Amino acid sequence: MICAAMPVQTAVRIDLISDTSTRPTLPMRRAMAEAEVGDEQRGEDPSVNQLCERSAALMGQDSAIFLPSGTMCNQIAMATHCQPGDEIITAAASHIIGSEAAGAAVFARSVIREISCCRGVFSGEDVSAAVRPRNPKSPRSRLVEVEQTNNRGGGSVWPLRAILSVTEAAKANDLALHMDGARLMNAVVASGVSARDFATPFDSVWLDLTKGLGCPFGGVLAGSTDFIEQAWTWKHRFGGAMRQAGIFAAAGLYALDHHVDRLAEDHVNARLFAERIAEVPSVVLDPIKIETNLVFFEVKETGLSAKDISDQLLKKGIRIGIESAFRMRVVTHLDVDRKDVEEAAEAVANIIAQY
Numbered sequence: 469m470i471c472a473a474m475p476v477q478t479a480v481r482i483d484l485i486s487d488t489s490t491r492p493t494l495p496m497r498r499a500m501a502e503a504e505v506g507d508e509q510r511g512e513d514p515s516v517n518q519l520c521e522r523s524a525a526l527m528g529q530d531s532a533i534f535l536p537s538g539t540m541c542n543q544i545a546m547a548t549h550c551q552p553g554d555e556i557i558t559a560a561a562s563h564i565i566g567s568e569a570a571g572a573a574v575f576a577r578s579v580i581r582e583i584s585c586c587r588g589v590f591s592g593e594d595v596s597a598a599v600r601p602r603n604p605k606s607p608r609s610r611l612v613e614v615e616q617t618n619n620r621g622g623g624s625v626w627p628l629r630a631i632l633s634v635t636e637a638a639k640a641n642d643l644a645l646h647m648d649g650a651r652l653m654n655a656v657v658a659s660g661v662s663a664r665d666f667a668t669p670f671d672s673v674w675l676d677l678t679k680g681l682g683c684p685f686g687g688v689l690a691g692s693t694d695f696i697e698q699a700w701t702w703k704h705r706f707g708g709a710m711r712q713a714g715i716f717a718a719a720g721l722y723a724l725d726h727h728v729d730r731l732a733e734d735h736v737n738a739r740l741f742a743e744r745i746a747e748v749p750s751v752v753l754d755p756i757k758i759e760t761n762l763v764f765f766e767v768k769e770t771g772l773s774a775k776d777i778s779d780q781l782l783k784k785g786i787r788i789g790i791e792s793a794f795r796m797r798v799v800t801h802l803d804v805d806r807k808d809v810e811e812a813a814e815a816v817a818n819i820i821a822q823y
């Protein structure tokens with residue numbers, strides 16, 4: 469059965485809807501086929517164990533756990549850190565607020581206090597201001613969450629000084645710290661700051677394999693040995709404990725070796741797209757703000773809606789994201805090159821010019 473909302477994949481030649489649309493490369497598939505495997509649930513899969521050890525070291529943490537998705541990494545982290553009735557402090561643009569089906573309320577049974585901030589990046593002062601005084605009427609402020617890079621903030625990189633200001637304020641207020649590192653490696657490549665420097669101040673942090681790294685599956689959540697032990701209980705509860713998952717872990721290991729440095733190309737392509745689109749009359753976009761592989765732009769002044777433009781592009785085999793009625797998103801990745809991005813930008817410009 470084909471779901472009605474499912475786009476017809478075969479018609480799409482240039483897919484800029486997300487960095488999750490990558491398909492495993494041939495060498496990655498070979499690495500997967502040749503992976504040593506075992507029963508992951510029993511801790512017996514050598515490839516999974518290797519991926520976890522390597523990811524924990526990369527992020528400066530003691531231990532790590534392999535999970536099926538980034539969403540599960542966030543959900544398990546929040547459920548592990550929080551008790552029912554706790555409060556989680558994060559940017560209003562965060563993925564955990566808008567795109568995880570209120571999982572914080574369902575699993576961690578906690579509420580979220582959002583900070584309105586520019587591009588999804590807040591400060592230690594914002595954290596201190598959001599912490600509630602301890603009294604029987606208020607939720608207990610418990611966890612601060614940082615999204616590196618911030619997706620809906622425009623792929624913005626949290627500068628290390630902002631991270632340090634937030635982590636210092638959180639520690640002063642006895643709060644735990646969690647980093648959604650869906651695009652942590654994009655931040656690393658864009659800033660030159662190591663994953664370890666970005667991640668060590670956090671009590672938990674994860675890395676998505678299925679975004680810029682180009683894997684078909686999984687995320688790796690890291691933290692202290694004690695935190696990861698508790699996370700294993702949640703993994704079982706969620707039905708996320710696996711068997712011969714080494715096939716997927718091998719893709720992750722391959723990506724860490726071969727797909728990190730090349731993220732710089734995605735950033736160059738995103739900037740190129742942004743520069744081309746910024747020249748189109750009535751499109752609102754500031755190319756200076758393109759820091760990584762995400763490009764958001766507004767089309768209201770063109771007289772066309774985001775859906776109008778998307779529909780026209782799809783006829784040409786080009787897919788870009790509709791964020792809202794007049795807001796669009798383009799994401800560059802491993803499966804699109806400079807030529808594709810130029811073609812997509814030109815197509816958007818022509819559609820608007822013809823209208």
Ligand SMILES: Cc1ncc(COP(=O)(O)O)c(C=O)c1O
Nearest residue numbers: 537538539540563615619648650
């Ligand atoms: C910032 C951020 N966090 C979490 C996720 C969830 O990751 P997954 O799709 O692997 O569940 C995404 C996915 O787009 C994301 O962009």
